[in-house]
Amino acid sequence: MSRAKRIVRMTFWMNNVALVALGVLVLGRLWALPITGTLVAMLLLVTSYWILAWTLNQRYHVKQRQSGMWYTDDERERAIALKVHSACLTGMTNGVWGLIALGSILFLVRFETQTLLLTLLAVAYLIAAGANVQYYYLWWRYDQA
Amino acid sequence: MQNRIMVLRKDQRLSQARLAELAGVTRQTINAIENDKYDPSLSLAFRLADLLGTTVDDLFQRTKGEHQ
Numbered sequence: 001m002s003r004a005k006r007i008v009r010m011t012f013w014m015n016n017v018a019l020v021a022l023g024v025l026v027l028g029r030l031w032a033l034p035i036t037g038t039l040v041a042m043l044l045l046v047t048s049y050w051i052l053a054w055t056l057n058q059r060y061h062v063k064q065r066q067s068g069m070w071y072t073d074d075e076r077e078r079a080i081a082l083k084v085h086s087a088c089l090t091g092m093t094n095g096v097w098g099l100i101a102l103g104s105i106l107f108l109v110r111f112e113t114q115t116l117l118l119t120l121l122a123v124a125y126l127i128a129a130g131a132n133v134q135y136y137y138l139w140w141r142y143d144q145a
Numbered sequence: 146m147q148n149r150i151m152v153l154r155k156d157q158r159l160s161q162a163r164l165a166e167l168a169g170v171t172r173q174t175i176n177a178i179e180n181d182k183y184d185p186s187l188s189l190a191f192r193l194a195d196l197l198g199t200t201v202d203d204l205f206q207r208t209k210g211e212h213q
Contacts, residue, residue: 002173074170076183144182145173 004081005143007060007071012136014052019129021045026121076145084138091134095127148205151179153197168192181208 024041027033056062064070069081102123106116154164161179165172168189177183178193185193187201194201 002171004171074174075186075189076174076177077171079183143173145177145180 002077002143002145003060003073004071004077005139007056007062008136008139010055011052012132014048015132016129017048018045019125019132021048023125026125030118077143080139080142083142084135087138088131088135092127092131095130099123099127146184146205147181147208148178149199150175150193150197150204153199153204154179157197164193164196167196 021041021044024033024037025045028038028041060071062070068085069078072078072081099120103116103120106119111119154161161175162172165175168175169192170189174183174185178185190201190205194204197204
């Protein structure tokens with residue numbers, strides 16, 4: 001397995017951990033869950049970021065992450081990254097348009113402001129989770145070497 | 146696009162990893178090119194031809210039905 005593929009796999013799982021932690025944080029605020037749950041979620045969020053940064057730096061020797069394709073090592077991987085980015089960008093654009101359309105419909109239905117915001121938040125969360133899965137799946141599909 | 150990279154590489158007793166190292170790409174890229182899953186850029190094609198002691202013309206052939 002190439003270094004790029006391993007980095008994509010690692011970031012996919014760390015993003016999932018971060019998404020679960022964010023979900024618990026939001027639900028904790030909404031449903032007044034015990035403070036322990038919120039603390040654990042915050043700890044999970046910080047730890048997952050720290051583990052990701054440490055692993056990229058120490059194990060995969062990533063020094064700079066300014067470029068959008070910092071994890072690629074050659075032209076084939078850059079071509080894969082471009083294809084995946086393009087597909088994800090299209091997906092995200094469609095998701096945002098969908099979110100705007102849904103927001104407009106919900107606004108017309110005259111939901112309570114809190115319900116409206118929560119629904120939009122839930123959809124945005126699903127878009128983020130979907131984009132994460134889409135990125136991982138497409139990379140796996142295109143990188144068949 | 147078919148190619149003779151595997152044949153010439155084996156003639157020179159080079160592993161995929163070594164050829165990749167010399168060409169400045171990953172081993173997976175050499176594997177993808179050999180198995181006709183990736184068409185290299187012109188600069189990489191020239192680099193591979195130089196490393197394998199041949200020409201781009203000799204290294205790569207159009208497959209039937211490819212754009213003439």
